[in-house]
Every structure is written in C-alpha cells, then in structure tokens.
Amino acid sequence: MDKIFRVNMTDLTTKIEEVPAAWAGLGGRSLTSTIVSAEVPPTCHALSAENKLVFAPGLLTGTPAANSGRLSAGAKSPLTGGIKESNAGGTAAQMLAKLGIKALIIEGAPKGDAWYNLAVGVNGVTISEEKELLGLGNFAVIDAVEARLGKKTGVLTIGPAGELKMTAANISVKDPDSKIRSHGRGGLGAVMGSKQIKFISIDGEGAPGVKIADPEKFKIAARTFSKAILEHPVSGEGLPTYGTNVLVNILNEAGGLPTRNFTTGQFKDHDKISGETMYDTIVARGGKPKHGCHAGCIIQCSQVYHDKDGKYVTSGFEYETIWGLGADCCIDNLDDIARADNLMDDIGIDSIETAVMFGVAMEAGILNWGDSKEMLRLLTDEIGKGTALGRILGGGAGSVGRTYGVTRVPVVKNQAIPAYDPRSVKGIGVTYATSTMGADHTSGYTIATNILNVGGYVDPLKKDGQVELSRNLQIATAAVDSTGMCIFVAFPALDIPECLPALIDMINARFGIALTGDDVTNLGKYVLKTEREFNQKAGLSNVHDRLPDFFKNEPVAPHNAVWDFTDEELDEFWNF
Amino acid sequence: MDKIFRVNMTDLTTKIEEVPAAWAGLGGRSLTSTIVSAEVPPTCHALSAENKLVFAPGLLTGTPAANSGRLSAGAKSPLTGGIKESNAGGTAAQMLAKLGIKALIIEGAPKGDAWYNLAVGVNGVTISEEKELLGLGNFAVIDAVEARLGKKTGVLTIGPAGELKMTAANISVKDPDSKIRSHGRGGLGAVMGSKQIKFISIDGEGAPGVKIADPEKFKIAARTFSKAILEHPVSGEGLPTYGTNVLVNILNEAGGLPTRNFTTGQFKDHDKISGETMYDTIVARGGKPKHGCHAGCIIQCSQVYHDKDGKYVTSGFEYETIWGLGADCCIDNLDDIARADNLMDDIGIDSIETAVMFGVAMEAGILNWGDSKEMLRLLTDEIGKGTALGRILGGGAGSVGRTYGVTRVPVVKNQAIPAYDPRSVKGIGVTYATSTMGADHTSGYTIATNILNVGGYVDPLKKDGQVELSRNLQIATAAVDSTGMCIFVAFPALDIPECLPALIDMINARFGIALTGDDVTNLGKYVLKTEREFNQKAGLSNVHDRLPDFFKNEPVAPHNAVWDFTDEELDEFWNF
Numbered sequence A, B: 001m002d003k004i005f006r007v008n009m010t011d012l013t014t015k016i017e018e019v020p021a022a023w024a025g026l027g028g029r030s031l032t033s034t035i036v037s038a039e040v041p042p043t044c045h046a047l048s049a050e051n052k053l054v055f056a057p058g059l060l061t062g063t064p065a066a067n068s069g070r071l072s073a074g075a076k077s078p079l080t081g082g083i084k085e086s087n088a089g090g091t092a093a094q095m096l097a098k099l100g101i102k103a104l105i106i107e108g109a110p111k112g113d114a115w116y117n118l119a120v121g122v123n124g125v126t127i128s129e130e131k132e133l134l135g136l137g138n139f140a141v142i143d144a145v146e147a148r149l150g151k152k153t154g155v156l157t158i159g160p161a162g163e164l165k166m167t168a169a170n171i172s173v174k175d176p177d178s179k180i181r182s183h184g185r186g187g188l189g190a191v192m193g194s195k196q197i198k199f200i201s202i203d204g205e206g207a208p209g210v211k212i213a214d215p216e217k218f219k220i221a222a223r224t225f226s227k228a229i230l231e232h233p234v235s236g237e238g239l240p241t242y243g244t245n246v247l248v249n250i251l252n253e254a255g256g257l258p259t260r261n262f263t264t265g266q267f268k269d270h271d272k273i274s275g276e277t278m279y280d281t282i283v284a285r286g287g288k289p290k291h292g293c294h295a296g297c298i299i300q301c302s303q304v305y306h307d308k309d310g311k312y313v314t315s316g317f318e319y320e321t322i323w324g325l326g327a328d329c330c331i332d333n334l335d336d337i338a339r340a341d342n343l344m345d346d347i348g349i350d351s352i353e354t355a356v357m358f359g360v361a362m363e364a365g366i367l368n369w370g371d372s373k374e375m376l377r378l379l380t381d382e383i384g385k386g387t388a389l390g391r392i393l394g395g396g397a398g399s400v401g402r403t404y405g406v407t408r409v410p411v412v413k414n415q416a417i418p419a420y421d422p423r424s425v426k427g428i429g430v431t432y433a434t435s436t437m438g439a440d441h442t443s444g445y446t447i448a449t450n451i452l453n454v455g456g457y458v459d460p461l462k463k464d465g466q467v468e469l470s471r472n473l474q475i476a477t478a479a480v481d482s483t484g485m486c487i488f489v490a491f492p493a494l495d496i497p498e499c500l501p502a503l504i505d506m507i508n509a510r511f512g513i514a515l516t517g518d519d520v521t522n523l524g525k526y527v528l529k530t531e532r533e534f535n536q537k538a539g540l541s542n543v544h545d546r547l548p549d550f551f552k553n554e555p556v557a558p559h560n561a562v563w564d565f566t567d568e569e570l571d572e573f574w575n576f
Helices: A028-039 A092-098 A138-149 A188-194 A215-231 A233-254 A275-284 A319-325 A334-347 A351-364 A372-383 A388-394 A397-404 A426-434 A466-480 A487-495 A499-511 A517-537 A567-574 B028-039 B092-098 B138-149 B188-194 B215-231 B233-254 B275-284 B319-325 B334-347 B351-364 B372-383 B388-394 B397-404 B426-434 B466-480 B487-495 B499-511 B517-537 B567-574
Strands: A003-008 A013-018 A053-057 A071-076 A083-088 A101-107 A116-121 A124-129 A154-157 A171-174 A180-183 A197-202 A288-291 A302-306 A312-315 B003-008 B013-018 B053-057 B071-076 B083-088 B101-107 B116-121 B124-129 B154-157 B171-174 B180-183 B197-202 B288-291 B302-306 B312-315
Touching: A003 A124, A013 A124, A028 A053, A028 A071, A028 A083, A028 A101, A028 A466, A028 A517, A053 A092, A053 A188, A071 A092, A071 A188, A083 A171, A083 A517, A092 A101, A092 A154, A092 A171, A092 A197, A101 A116, A138 A154, A138 A171, A138 A180, A138 A197, A138 A334, A171 A188, A180 A334, A215 A233, A215 A487, A215 A499, A233 A275, A233 A288, A233 A319, A233 A487, A275 A288, A275 A302, A275 A334, A312 A334, A319 A334, A319 A351, A334 A351, A334 A372, A351 A372, A351 A388, A351 A397, A372 A388, A388 A397, A388 B388, A388 B397, A397 B388, A397 B397, A426 A466, A426 A567, A466 A487, A466 A517, A466 A567, A487 A499, A499 A517, B003 B124, B013 B124, B028 B053, B028 B071, B028 B083, B028 B101, B028 B466, B028 B517, B053 B092, B053 B188, B071 B092, B071 B188, B083 B171, B083 B517, B092 B101, B092 B154, B092 B197, B101 B116, B138 B154, B138 B171, B138 B180, B138 B197, B138 B334, B171 B188, B180 B334, B215 B233, B215 B487, B215 B499, B233 B275, B233 B288, B233 B319, B233 B487, B275 B288, B275 B302, B275 B334, B312 B334, B319 B334, B319 B351, B334 B351, B334 B372, B351 B372, B351 B388, B351 B397, B372 B388, B388 B397, B426 B466, B426 B567, B466 B487, B466 B517, B466 B567, B487 B499, B499 B517
Parallel strands: A003 A101, A116 A197, B003 B101, B116 B197
Antiparallel strands: A003 A013, A053 A071, A053 A101, A071 A083, A083 A180, A116 A124, A154 A171, A154 A197, A171 A180, A288 A302, A302 A312, B003 B013, B053 B071, B053 B101, B071 B083, B083 B180, B116 B124, B154 B171, B154 B197, B171 B180, B288 B302, B302 B312
C-alpha cells in the first residue's frame, strides 16, 4: 500500500503515514492541491514555516503507461500568493511511485542557519546537514550527488536562485541523461529554499514497484492509448520533429507571437529562432532532435542542442523560452538563447518568468532590446550571484515592473504571461485571467483549438465560445495533471475517440475501480474549485482574474486586436 | 465661489470647472477620496495615465481657525494598491484655499519623455516644460523656484525618489521657513512622478481669500477652539515642549516601542533618542524647540534641530522617524537620525516607510543593526542615486521583504507599520489592520486612549473595547481630515466638552450652514465607506485587513503579548 512520507524541518523529524481514505483516489495535482488546501493556512507567508512543499506522482506514474512520468509539486506560491501546482518530467516521479510514496510532504522550517539534504528511500527519509554543495548550480549538484550516491539516484535540487529565495526560482529534477527538467513556475524553488533543503536524493533500491490490479486490461488500454498518441499529427509528428518550438512560425503567422514586451504580434526575425531552423541546426551539429523527458515518453518533444563545435548546450529547449528571449526580447540568436536556457537551468530559475522579465527589464532600460550578451551577463553575474539587481530580476516580471515603475507588465496574479498574445488568441487570455495558477498556458491550452484545430476550431479573434473552451480545457487539464500524464496527451484525447476511454481504462485497471468519464470531469472540477477556494481565502478574488490594462488599451498588430472581455464575461468562467 | 482646477497631462490642457453640487460640502480627505472614487478605475495601474492626483485644502483651511492649514493629497496608491489620502502642513493649503481652489485634479500622463512644472495662480494653471531642476533634491528645488518666482511662492515638489517612481516616494510641501513638510505615506510622489511633474508652484497674488458667512459667530467659536487646544495637557504642553518625540520614553515605559524590527518592545538606549534629550540638545545648540508647520498653528510640535556646530540639520523631526531609525534599527545617535531625516526630505521619501524598511534591511543582512553610517550612505549613494539596491530600498519595507525573502515584514496592505507595537497596544493594531490606508497610526490614533488617557482609558493589553475605540477614532479622524485641521486637535476634542462644538460652529459659520455633531460623524462614516468600496473594487478585501503572522506567533517583551484578534473580531470593525 502507498504511504505518505512526511518531513518536519522545524524539529528535523520524519514520519511514514497511512494514506487517508479521502486521498486514496487522488494523485499528482489533485493530491498536492488537496494537501496544500487542507494543511496550509491560506494567508501564511509563503516562505514561512507554515507553508508546505508537497511532491506527488500521478495516478498512473510508475506504470508502463506511455507519457505517465510527471511529478506534481505543490505549495502556496511566493510569486502569486495563491496555490501552486507545477509539474515536471525527469526520473523522480517514477522512482517515488515505485517506492510506494503517494506524496512527500515537507513542512516547517529550521530555526537555525544550517542547510540540509533529504535522502528518500524505501524505509523513509533521512535528513542530513549539507555544507558542501551550498551555492552550487544544479548541474554541479546533480554530478556531486551521483558521485556520492551512484548514477541511478534521483535528484530534486535548487540552484542559487532557490537558496536566495527568489520568487522566480524553480525546482530542478534530474532527467534520464542527468540533465534538468523543472518544476518551473510559481517560485517553488524559493519554498524549498525557505525550508533550507538544497537537494533531495531518491534511492530506488528495493522499491516494491507499482501493482496493477488488472494487468491484462491495462495492457490493452495502454496499447490503444499509445497508438492514439502516435497517430495524432501534433503528438505523433509535429512535436517529435520540431519540439514545442514548432510554434514560433505558427504563432507568428497567426499574429499571436508577442514581440518586444507584447507591443506587436509578429517578430521579423522569427525564422532565425523557429523550430525548423532549430531542427536543421541540431541535425547539422550532431545533436538530438528527439528526446524524452522521462522513461516511457513516446512523444519525444525534447531535444539536445549543441553549439557549433558540437558540444552540449541545453536540452528541454522549449518554445516558451525561445519565444520569450527571442521575439519578446527581440533576440535573434538561437545559440545565445540556448546558452541562456542552460544558465537558467543551472541557476534554477523559471525560463518563462525570466524571459518575460527580460522584456520588462528592456522596457525599463536596464538593458537594450536584443542585447543577448548583456542578458547572458545579467544571468551569470547578477541573478546567479544574487546581487541587488540580480534579486530584482530573479523576482520575475512583476518584481522588475514594481521596482522600476513600469506600467506595461504582462502578468496575472504576478505570474508572467507566456508566449501567446491574449488579444489575438482570446481563448488563452481567458485561461491566463481565470487560472488558479496565475498566467499559465498549460492550465487550459486553448491554442489547441484556437490555432491548431485540435478538438474543433474556435476563432481566436472572436470572443464567442472562448470562456466555454477555456473552462472545458482547464477542467480536463486539472484531471490530466492528476494522472501523471504529460499535457500533450490532450491532443489525441481531443481528436481520437478511443484515446480518453483508454486513459480511463488504464486508471481503472491500475486500481481495480470503475471510473466513468463523468468521474474524471468531476475530479477536474473538484481540483479547480479546491484551488480557487484556497486562493479566495488567500485574498485573490475575481478582481485578480483580470489581464493588465494595457491589453485593453493597446491594439496589437497585425489584427489590431484588443482584449475586450467584460468582467462579467470572465466571471462566467466559474459558473460550473 | 470655489472652483475645481483640472490639469490633463496627456494633452497638456487645463480647465477651471464649477464645483459639482455633491462636492460642495466636502473638503480635504472627504473631497480627495470622493474624487478618486468617482474618477479613478480601482483596478488601474497606479502609475498609469488612468490614475489621478488630487490636492484639496480642508473645509476650514484659509480661515483664521487655529491649526487649519493642512492639505490633503489623494490618488490610488502605488504602495498599497488601494485609495490613499495623505495630509501635510506647509504653506500650500492656505494659498490654494485663498485662491478659491476647492481641488486641483491632475490626470493623464505625457506620451513622451518630457517633464513639466505647473504654475497655479488666480487665473488657472500653466503647464511648462521643465529641464533645469530634474534630478535635484527638494531643498534645491525650493530654492530655485523661489529664485525664479519669489520668496512667497508656494511649492509642491518631488525629489529623485518621485522621479524614479519609487513606491515610498512622497510629495514635499514648502513650509513657512522654506523647509519641507511631506505628504509622506503611500507613494504619492511616484504618482506625481508618473505624471512627469517635477514641481507645482503656487502664486497667491490676487487671491480673493476665504469668505466667512458669519464672521462674528466664527470669531467666538475660534476663540473657544484655540483655548481648548492650549488648555489640554497634550496639545498645550507635552507636544509644544518635546514635540511628538515626547513619545519615545512613554512608549518605552509602556513596552510598546517596537525595537530591532519588532522583536522586542523596549529599547535599552531610549534615553539617547528621547524627546527630553532632544529638547536639551536643541536648546544647548541654539535650535528651536517650538515651531509650527503652517501659519496659524498654536501647538508648535515641530522644532529646528541643529548640529553641534549650531548649523541647521532638520525640522519637523517626528517621533515616528526617530523611533524607526532609532529603536527599530537600534541606532542610538540622534545626530545621525537627524541627518537621515534631512536626507529623506531632500530625496523625497517617506520617513516612516523608509525607517521601517531599514529595520527589514538589517534583518535581511543588507546592513548591520545600528550601523547609522551605512544607513546614511545607503540613503545618499543608493536610494538618492536610484541604483538597483536603492530602488529596492526605495520601494519600502515590503519591497525589501519580497526581494530578500524576509518573512518578518511589518506591513499591512504593503504599507509599513509605525512606531507602536500592535501586540502591546492593541487598539492601534485594530487601526493598522482595518484602515483603508494600510498601516497608518494617524487614521485612528488609539494611543490617545490606550496610552495617554485621553478620551478615557482602554487597557492597551486587553482586547476589550479596542475595535469600538478604533472605529470611533477612525470615523472622527476621517471627518477631522476633511476640515484641514491638524490631527492633534483630537486631544482637546476628546477631553474638553466645548472643543468639538466650537469646531462644528466654525464650519457652520464659514459656510452659513447648520451641521450637527451627527452630520460630522456621518461625514466620517461616508469617507471610510467610500474608501473601502474603492479598495474592495481594487482587490483589497477583508483578507487584507490583517496583521502579518509574526505578530500572532511571536510574543513581544516585556508583556509577552501576542496579537490575538480573530478574523471575525476584526471584521466587526466595519459593522457601522
């Protein structure tokens, strides 16, 4: 039977607990959000001992189900002030699931200045003081932990940004190549830093593995599910070939590629940073155009990007990062963006928040538009070293906006708006405004239906149908985020009739239960309502379900579109 | 008849308007809050063109009534995100009132980078581009404006902090000695900076003066009112002798003098910074122990503080500043605190927000406890010059807390908590929590009744009666802030039966009306409810009417008192 592993950093004790009956059917996001809601006072300071950091693998994580290896991390966010769930690939989720760990809850905070590491294994968690690795970047931490504990060890770690409690700090997860995946958004690295934990190692030795109640049923459903993923043009072809960066040219064409801190919707140098260019570059330099973030991934949207000498630069090189440093900061040099991606992984800072932040910093005059050399210097010498300027930048887009008096700051609930202009792709604007997470494209990815014609088509430039589209996708996503599945399984699930039933069949076969489609929808609704209730108690009301004023006041080229939803129309989102 | 002077900084036009009937009975805070509520979208960015900066003299300002020369400034606050009224002495209020200006409303914002000055006179407002005085401190601006326009000119100005749109920036008002009084709290200097106005000059030439409907009745009431002020032991003796700094020893004795960023309630070196020590120092060095912030002040709680060579250092040297840099930062050198007070006036930054900020900065390790030399350097070289660190510090206590991950940050609605520990003086804690202004002792000064036995006595260490006390005082204060009266008239008004009726008689005689005591109370209630409605629309709900957690979790010596109000008890405040 799965257990809850609980670590108290105030008195440095650990416990193994039974799973409460009410949590038995939950996993991933549904479990982290339930635990945070139940145990964290919504008005507490997110960096205080009262906050808790919760890791939970999904319901299907650790099984052979394709693309089920995502780990949810949850807490009260120091960036948004609301609840946060951020999920990532890497090796940790499957190791935790196979160890029978339903959730790892880290609570309290040390009274002194000492830092610690946690070692998670089949018999529980050991807390040890950590001195050697403090101040190091994430790559060095992973290397050192592997040297100490062996190549197979799982690692969750924070870089200097997390140690300094920067609100854009992320939590890094070791991937199958000993590189990095990230719980990127919402400043969870600062929460881990506030608990004075530099890294968590995971030892899979002796793990009982995941038991499947009905292996035969599971196998059939898993095959159907995999087939659907491979058959769909987005998950089976677009993503594997060009990665998420396939979107640069698509969004530029649609006029929804936010450029120069969201002043226009097209970037004249889009070709230089596009997925197609990236593919050719990777192939020419001997990198890998296809790569998975966790074992069992059959989409392989990641890649390994080399420099012109054929040496490793980065992997997990995502569209949102490339868009943010590229179009939004007017940087047309893909090599410099790749180098920045590597630095952000090493420093441990969210690449979306940071990229959007640089656009605001350019508007503030901290550096010039398109100056990638200065951007790299700021990452290395300021953010990485925690100077005063580095701390401002490491606080994200809102921090720079507040500190420099900038009024055009693309954030919702203080979290940076990613990669898709809400004026010209209105569905995603509804998601940004209403998501319990702050601006977050992954929480209801209407780009599927607004731009990619997946799950039908809703005209991105018109208001009609957008609230309903975002609502349906946010509900479905909250459920998918509970399974441990990669969000990209939504593409086949929206278009291929056998896909979603197969996913539900796998859950039923895993646990020996009989969920219906309605049950899954209800799970998604429950997650959103639980998160919203937490946010309301934390002081985030309907007033915070809004986009910044400049989206209303500034039409964006090429469509001259403005953000024209009324407050009442947006509030309709919660009518379910 | 009084007029509204309106300046539009977007198209650089000015207008003179009739006073709408609904505004006729309003002045000072009741007028600024009414105008901000009516004309500013609550969710707008406080530094955007949609915000408006409103100046209004009080209902009695410009008359011979004692202590009636205060000016209200209002806007949406960039510090709190809510509505703000901040009032100050100086010469501007009486000049505006005598010019027949009911309110000066500044709206819009320039499209380009040019900066401006406004010249207010009997015929309206002239907008001129300003180049010469940009970047200068407030003292230099006042000198230069007097050199340009004559010694008698009134001046409202911002220093480098306002130009840089720091959220602790204030608006400085020239006083009768060409020194500085401040609209200190809530970052109104940043709002003026966002309108790109360096200073506003006021030319009193040709002013029609204030007409009094019933001069004889006014004279009698004014005499009674003045007598009450002079007879009361606080306004007639304590304040004139020691200034507001009389409170250091009193609060230390009461165990309510927040020390070392609110970790204890007594400061071992209180004697070195006390009002008594200050008095002796001023007298020995040939300064002035008594001084008024505006013509007609008969309390004279201000003073002129000299250095050991007998040279001017500062005036308007308040308890809250001395407490903040003294006890709260553990600085025991009154000369260094005086020098800092002068620097803060020159840079144009709120001395309460800044002093509390330094306590948080010391906790963050930016400088050492008690290091007054480094404190002065940070003011001059960092805040004054707008470096990255200076901008963090100039954002106030909350800014430092967020940027450095400090959890013990004494703010409510992001505005710093002043000078009186809410755990050991519980009435003022209710005011801090519930005030529409963010933490603000002046909005409901329960110290009167909790500590000074004015208006009865409510035990500061018990919860009983505190909500009612704060409510009554906040309602009364909102009304007093509408008259142009100094808040210290509340001392005689609470204890001497003839005082309040005389104040009401003066208003009635001024306008030829017949207000009752109930009308005045209703005005106060109207002001608070208007402000609260704005705040709620801006996203500040009951959840924001709370003190930081550490007041609940950390008992404060010497009484080991904690903040123990429940949310429900606090919310009772609004039950009127």
